[in-house]
Amino acid sequence: MPNFKKIKVKNLEKFVTECFVKSGMSEEDAKITADVLISSDKRGIASHGVARLKRYTDGIKKGVMKPKANFEILKETNNTLLVSGNDGLGQPVTYKVMKLVIEKAKKNNVAFAAIRNSNHYGIAGYYSMMALRENLIGISMTNSFPLVVPTYGKNALLGTNPISVAAPSNKEIPFLLDMATSTVPRGKLEVYDRQGKKIPDFWATDTTGHPTDDPGLVLNNVKNKLGGGLLPLGGATEETGGHKGYGLAMIVEILTGILSGGAFGPFVYGKPNEPANVCHFLGAINIEAFIPLDEFKNALDSLISILHNSEKAEGQQKISIHGEKEFKRENEQKEFVEISDIVLANILEVGKSLGVNSKL
Amino acid sequence: MPNFKKIKVKNLEKFVTECFVKSGMSEEDAKITADVLISSDKRGIASHGVARLKRYTDGIKKGVMKPKANFEILKETNNTLLVSGNDGLGQPVTYKVMKLVIEKAKKNNVAFAAIRNSNHYGIAGYYSMMALRENLIGISMTNSFPLVVPTYGKNALLGTNPISVAAPSNKEIPFLLDMATSTVPRGKLEVYDRQGKKIPDFWATDTTGHPTDDPGLVLNNVKNKLGGGLLPLGGATEETGGHKGYGLAMIVEILTGILSGGAFGPFVYGKPNEPANVCHFLGAINIEAFIPLDEFKNALDSLISILHNSEKAEGQQKISIHGEKEFKRENEQKEFVEISDIVLANILEVGKSLGVNSKL
Numbered sequence: 001m002p003n004f005k006k007i008k009v010k011n012l013e014k015f016v017t018e019c020f021v022k023s024g025m026s027e028e029d030a031k032i033t034a035d036v037l038i039s040s041d042k043r044g045i046a047s048h049g050v051a052r053l054k055r056y057t058d059g060i061k062k063g064v065m066k067p068k069a070n071f072e073i074l075k076e077t078n079n080t081l082l083v084s085g086n087d088g089l090g091q092p093v094t095y096k097v098m099k100l101v102i103e104k105a106k107k108n109n110v111a112f113a114a115i116r117n118s119n120h121y122g123i124a125g126y127y128s129m130m131a132l133r134e135n136l137i138g139i140s141m142t143n144s145f146p147l148v149v150p151t152y153g154k155n156a157l158l159g160t161n162p163i164s165v166a167a168p169s170n171k172e173i174p175f176l177l178d179m180a181t182s183t184v185p186r187g188k189l190e191v192y193d194r195q196g197k198k199i200p201d202f203w204a205t206d207t208t209g210h211p212t213d214d215p216g217l218v219l220n221n222v223k224n225k226l227g228g229g230l231l232p233l234g235g236a237t238e239e240t241g242g243h244k245g246y247g248l249a250m251i252v253e254i255l256t257g258i259l260s261g262g263a264f265g266p267f268v269y270g271k272p273n274e275p276a277n278v279c280h281f282l283g284a285i286n287i288e289a290f291i292p293l294d295e296f297k298n299a300l301d302s303l304i305s306i307l308h309n310s311e312k313a314e315g316q317q318k319i320s321i322h323g324e325k326e327f328k329r330e331n332e333q334k335e336f337v338e339i340s341d342i343v344l345a346n347i348l349e350v351g352k353s354l355g356v357n358s359k360l
Numbered sequence: 361m362p363n364f365k366k367i368k369v370k371n372l373e374k375f376v377t378e379c380f381v382k383s384g385m386s387e388e389d390a391k392i393t394a395d396v397l398i399s400s401d402k403r404g405i406a407s408h409g410v411a412r413l414k415r416y417t418d419g420i421k422k423g424v425m426k427p428k429a430n431f432e433i434l435k436e437t438n439n440t441l442l443v444s445g446n447d448g449l450g451q452p453v454t455y456k457v458m459k460l461v462i463e464k465a466k467k468n469n470v471a472f473a474a475i476r477n478s479n480h481y482g483i484a485g486y487y488s489m490m491a492l493r494e495n496l497i498g499i500s501m502t503n504s505f506p507l508v509v510p511t512y513g514k515n516a517l518l519g520t521n522p523i524s525v526a527a528p529s530n531k532e533i534p535f536l537l538d539m540a541t542s543t544v545p546r547g548k549l550e551v552y553d554r555q556g557k558k559i560p561d562f563w564a565t566d567t568t569g570h571p572t573d574d575p576g577l578v579l580n581n582v583k584n585k586l587g588g589g590l591l592p593l594g595g596a597t598e599e600t601g602g603h604k605g606y607g608l609a610m611i612v613e614i615l616t617g618i619l620s621g622g623a624f625g626p627f628v629y630g631k632p633n634e635p636a637n638v639c640h641f642l643g644a645i646n647i648e649a650f651i652p653l654d655e656f657k658n659a660l661d662s663l664i665s666i667l668h669n670s671e672k673a674e675g676q677q678k679i680s681i682h683g684e685k686e687f688k689r690e691n692e693q694k695e696f697v698e699i700s701d702i703v704l705a706n707i708l709e710v711g712k713s714l715g716v717n718s719k720l
Binding site for chain 1: 435437438439440442468469470471472474497509510511512513514515517525527535537539543544560562565568569570587593594595596599600601603604605606607608610611613614615617618619620621624625626645647649650651655656659660663666667670671672673674676678679680681682
């Protein structure tokens with residue numbers, strides 16, 4: 001198990017921002033990208049935090065991510081946007097387009113954007129939370145590297161394709177769902193593999209297409225495209241509902257890759273030394289177009305409180321609401337964030353190679 | 361196992377319509393409701409077909425469903441609608457509001473409606489398919505009787521809350537997801553119970569909150585509100601992803617019951633002899649606001665064909681796309697539809713009690 005160090009958030013922000021600036025990004029875009037990564041760490045989602053820094057700076061070095069790409073609005077109406085990220089990093093384009101979506105939703109009740117030619121955008125929930133802070137319902141989804149097998153298929157053809165929806169509450173912690181449409185994301189297999197643990201049989205399949213309990217085998221197979229992969233939410237069969245998770249992954253491919261005119265399914269990261277063409281879909285719904293905001297928030301409070309206070313299953317202590325643990329963790333880590341020594345060594349190495357001056 | 365009889369669709373339509381007219385509905389609303397039910401039978405979804413006729417005519421008799429309710433637009437913008445069904449049947453209001461949503465989406469790119477004070481609306485997919493036929497992306501969801509337990513909870517507090525999304529293809533059969541956010545709907549337990557079969561342990565829990573293999577026990581417990589219920593998609597634990605299905609059920613409660621100012625969670629069908637206050641959410645997205653329609657359809661064709669033609673897991677013959685089986689079945693049952701003799705006897709009894717003249 002790794003040790004964790006408490007790092008001052010302000011220092012980490014400065015350091016990560018400088019890494020991106022030294023990689024060729026503008027100060028503004030570097031700051032946005034740093035904030036998305038560090039927010040993830042603050043919320044306790046280390047897999048999508050600064051641990052990803054090296055993948056991004058490497059992507060820029062290889063030329064598959066463009067540090068100076070300015071996104072382009074290809075088509076615009078009063079409530080829709082079609083955008084090309086022009087192969088830039090996913091965070092700056094998505095952040096800026098979500099701002100426009102929020103503006104449009106405030107003026108015109110609902111708004112959606114489809115973004116193509118982008119890259120990994122961090123946690124889906126970062127962008128739905130931007131709408132949440134403006135008292136809107138926020139929607140964010142993205143396609144991703146094809147790791148997931150369709151029900152009864154052998155090969156990974158769909159991404160883990162997360163869906164995030166956020167909705168504002170009043171006294172209670174707000175609702176924030178941010179879920180991969182696979183039973184688990186790849187990172188979970190990596191954790192089990194490192195700990196030498198077996199995985200349950202709804203998580204992944206081997207090269208025959210049958211469930212396996214060996215996480216290392218799966219990771220190797222998907223890396224080398226040998227067959228098998230992660231299972232959709234619901235597991236390997238229709239009996240356990242696997243076709244539903246597969247259907248949710250399809251919805252994400254349709255709204256992101258297909259609706260944007262970008263890459264979908266196996267075409268995402270389809271060519272080794274070319275840009276990934278990851279695609280996103282963003283939305284915001286103005287609650288006031290339907291009912292008074294306070295009425296909505298109080299009703300959500302009421303549902304949350306009913307769930308919290310209802311009887312637990314035998315042996316259980318708590319019924320959680322989606323996002324609750326992460327909002328609490330974020331609140332604890334406002335000034336200092338825990339980073340594992342492995343990740344810390346990794347990002348210090350990145351900083352050194354880029355000639356970064358700021359200290360952690 | 362029941363026997364099936366082939367019934368002429370035209371006769372069934374006439375018969376069911378007359379049942380609703382004799383119950384006090386207008387000819388127009390009766391026809392719409394009959395079509396939603398019979399479409400479900402045609403598509404092979406018997407649980408939501410004319411087998412439900414008696415529940416509706418009984419609901420009308422009891423006074424909890426109003427046969428002559430005219431729906432009311434409570435708030436309207438160029439891309440949103442807030443509607444009260446005024447305790448009428450779910451089908452007529454949802455059909456008519458979906459027509460308005462489609463019109464708005466064609467003019468204004470995207471449109472959404474939240475409907476409250478409604479009733480069971482049949483298959484969610486009926487309404488998303490209305491948008492599909494107009495070459496739009498269609499969205500339909502509804503809350504429902506609280507049958508589903510939150511992860512680690514003991515009591516059923518959320519509906520099976522189906523989500524449907526439809527998207528148009530070109531040469532391939534279109535995409536139509538229509539899924540309960542529980543692992544299985546209640547009807548599946550009824551089937552297993554009748555056949556004396558045990559259920560897998562991701563489907564339902566007993567009164568302690570632990571998974572059970574006894575479908576009859578669960579049906580009795582939920583009917584008498586003794587505790588336990590259906591499990592969300594993903595099963596009983598976070599390890600198998602149950603919190604994700606629970607999160608999807610929450611999204612549906614938020615967009616239907618909460619956004620419409622109607623009933624949510626345990627308040628749906630909350631008072632025995634009063635209207636159910638079921639709530640729906642409808643949406644349509646005009647593809648042309650993003651990319652040319654043909655480009656979208658061809659891309660979806662391409663994804664569907666890649667999935668169809670990709671290698672199968674060992675022992676499997678087919679990778680299905682969502683809605684495929686049902687569209688094929690519908691095509692076979694254009695003129696004659698198979699109805700089980702049990703359902704047939706049941707609806708003939710309804711007809712007799714209402715003094716219906718048309719024959720099956």
